[in-house]
Amino acid sequence: MSDLTTQQRPTRQRSALLEALANCHDFISAQDLHARMTAEGTRIGLTTVYRGLRDLEAADAVDVIQASAGERLYRWRPGDSHRHYLICRACGSSRPVDSEVVEEWAGRIASDSGFAAVEHTVELTGVCAGCQPATE
Amino acid sequence: MSDLTTQQRPTRQRSALLEALANCHDFISAQDLHARMTAEGTRIGLTTVYRGLRDLEAADAVDVIQASAGERLYRWRPGDSHRHYLICRACGSSRPVDSEVVEEWAGRIASDSGFAAVEHTVELTGVCAGCQPATE
DNA sequence: CTTGTTGCAAATTCTTTGCATGACA
DNA sequence: TGTCATGCAAAGAATTTGCAACAAG
Numbered sequence: 186m187s188d189l190t191t192q193q194r195p196t197r198q199r200s201a202l203l204e205a206l207a208n209c210h211d212f213i214s215a216q217d218l219h220a221r222m223t224a225e226g227t228r229i230g231l232t233t234v235y236r237g238l239r240d241l242e243a244a245d246a247v248d249v250i251q252a253s254a255g256e257r258l259y260r261w262r263p264g265d266s267h268r269h270y271l272i273c274r275a276c277g278s279s280r281p282v283d284s285e286v287v288e289e290w291a292g293r294i295a296s297d298s299g300f301a302a303v304e305h306t307v308e309l310t311g312v313c314a315g316c317q318p319a320t321e
Numbered sequence: 322m323s324d325l326t327t328q329q330r331p332t333r334q335r336s337a338l339l340e341a342l343a344n345c346h347d348f349i350s351a352q353d354l355h356a357r358m359t360a361e362g363t364r365i366g367l368t369t370v371y372r373g374l375r376d377l378e379a380a381d382a383v384d385v386i387q388a389s390a391g392e393r394l395y396r397w398r399p400g401d402s403h404r405h406y407l408i409c410r411a412c413g414s415s416r417p418v419d420s421e422v423v424e425e426w427a428g429r430i431a432s433d434s435g436f437a438a439v440e441h442t443v444e445l446t447g448v449c450a451g452c453q454p455a456t457e
Numbered sequence: 458c459t460t461g462t463t464g465c466a467a468a469t470t471c472t473t474t475g476c477a478t479g480a481c482a
Numbered sequence: 483t484g485t486c487a488t489g490c491a492a493a494g495a496a497t498t499t500g501c502a503a504c505a506a507g
Contacts, residue, residue, distance in 0.1 A: 196488080232490080236487085351497080
């Protein structure tokens with residue numbers, strides 16, 4: 186179960202899911218991803234999308250953020266590079282941010298507090314340049 | 322609406338909600354808070370609890386974190402002091418953490434990126450000393 | 458009396474699960 | 483042929499809204 190060598194068949198749906206996600210450079214919800222794939226002609230069930238995303242999350246291949254009402258947004262993570270993003274509240278676009286400082290800080294908190302297995306979630310939101318009202 | 326002087330009647334339920342929340346020194350869900358109040362003899366509707374918490378959130382009187390499945394947890398914020406916490410995944414207890422470093426970092430990201438109105442969410446979770454297995 | 462508040466029930470939204478069919482090795 | 487994956491439909495969970503009765507000023 187925790188074994189990465191667990192057999193996993195490369196199916197049409199799984200490939201399509203990976204491709205769709207890789208082509209999407211912003212965070213997207215399972216529902217939206219399914220809708221987009223369907224619109225593009227890929228026949229795939231919503232359940233399969235959810236399952237695929239869950240697997241990718243378990244494999245640490247995607248970054249995940251919590252949207253408002255329990256909705257989760259996923260974003261493909263190329264390599265092991267980024268984990269934290271700055272997201273535009275208006276258009277939804279996201280850009281990775283350098284979070285070294287925060288990583289360090291989290292590590293320090295962990296050792297100072299006596300807590301074990303400390304994990305952190307950091308979400309930055311704002312309004313990107315393109316979405317800001319022209320009004321001064 | 323954004324006016325703090327907006328009339329708001331001090332009702333029995335609202336006072337009870339505030340008191341229950343102030344007496345609870347950890348994060349708690351709307352459902353649990355309602356259950357606890359009911360168990361203590363306070364007659365209040367679940368809807369009213371949700372509405373009260375929503376108002377408190379809007380007034381910045383509580384800190385909010387996202388639990389797993391779209392569940393939101395609330396914690397009374399005395400004064401304007403703390404905003405970030407380290408939460409035990411095992412027992413749910415929380416302790417405020419010094420987040421000055423993160424505040425600064427977030428501010429720098431904001432100015433560097435060209436984003437406006439940048440807000441940040443930071444959640445730290447771990448296993449507190451009391452919940453760690455005696456093993457080792 | 459007038460207006461905001463309450464609370465039950467129904468509706469919404471996102472996500473997960475049961476189970477029979479279908480595909481890959 | 484034997485598994486694992488798929489996907490429909492139903493279940494589950496948390497939160498929000500409609501609306502009539504109620505309480506405060």
